[in-house]
Amino acid sequence: MVEYYFDIETYSLGEKPNVAEDKIIAIQYQELSPFEGNPRGDLQILTEWDYGSEKALLKAFAKVFLTENVWDFVPIGFNLYGFDLPSLLSRYDRHFGTSHGLAWLYDKPVLDIKPTLVMLEKGSFKGCGDIFGKRDLNPIRAWYESGDTGHAQIVAYIEHEAYQFIRLYQSLKWEIPQLKPQFQKVIA
Numbered sequence: 001m002v003e004y005y006f007d008i009e010t011y012s013l014g015e016k017p018n019v020a021e022d023k024i025i026a027i028q029y030q031e032l033s034p035f036e037g038n039p040r041g042d043l044q045i046l047t048e049w050d051y052g053s054e055k056a057l058l059k060a061f062a063k064v065f066l067t068e069n070v071w072d073f074v075p076i077g078f079n080l081y082g083f084d085l086p087s088l089l090s091r092y093d094r095h096f097g098t099s100h101g102l103a104w105l106y107d108k109p110v111l112d113i114k115p116t117l118v119m120l121e122k123g124s125f126k127g128c129g130d131i132f133g134k135r136d137l138n139p140i141r142a143w144y145e146s147g148d149t150g151h152a153q154i155v156a157y158i159e160h161e162a163y164q165f166i167r168l169y170q171s172l173k174w175e176i177p178q179l180k181p182q183f184q185k186v187i188a
Contacts, residue, residue: 003032006075019086037170055095080112
């Protein structure tokens with residue numbers, strides 16, 4: 001099993017993201033060690049402007065992501081089931097006619113930490129992502145529209161977001177197992 005930090009950035013014309021319509025402009029991933037969650041190698045940032053099109057970006061990522069063995073790339077991230085994976089599959093379907101549906105998601109090992117962060121908020125979905133310090137207004141759209149200058153800002157944003165996520169993931173991998181004896185006492 002190979003764990004990867006995984007996230008995407010999209011360009012949305014609407015006020016809210018639309019997994020079926022928003023263009024994927026960046027895909028970022030980084031291999032993580034299985035026990036501590038330490039980064040292995042560099043953060044990979046694939047961008048639509050470097051590849052020339054969303055379709056070329058998706059084709060490049062497919063070589064890493066859509067392999068024969070589902071354990072070759074286990075995505076780890078926040079809100080993967082609610083946004084990133086449905087967006088990615090929708091765009092693959094649109095460009096390549098792959099017809100990846102929910103069955104594909106059932107077979108793919110994924111570690112989405114959103115439920116854990118909901119538990120940190122005592123069961124509230126509202127505010128579960130606040131730990132990352134995300135802004136109410138996503139700056140990606142404005143940065144993307146501003147061209148090369150904005151592209152550099154998007155890359156810096158991605159690097160910072162990856163660093164924050166990996167630090168939190170490492171902490172969760174350390175802290176949660178220490179709770180196991182307490183939980184065992186509760187259910188005994």
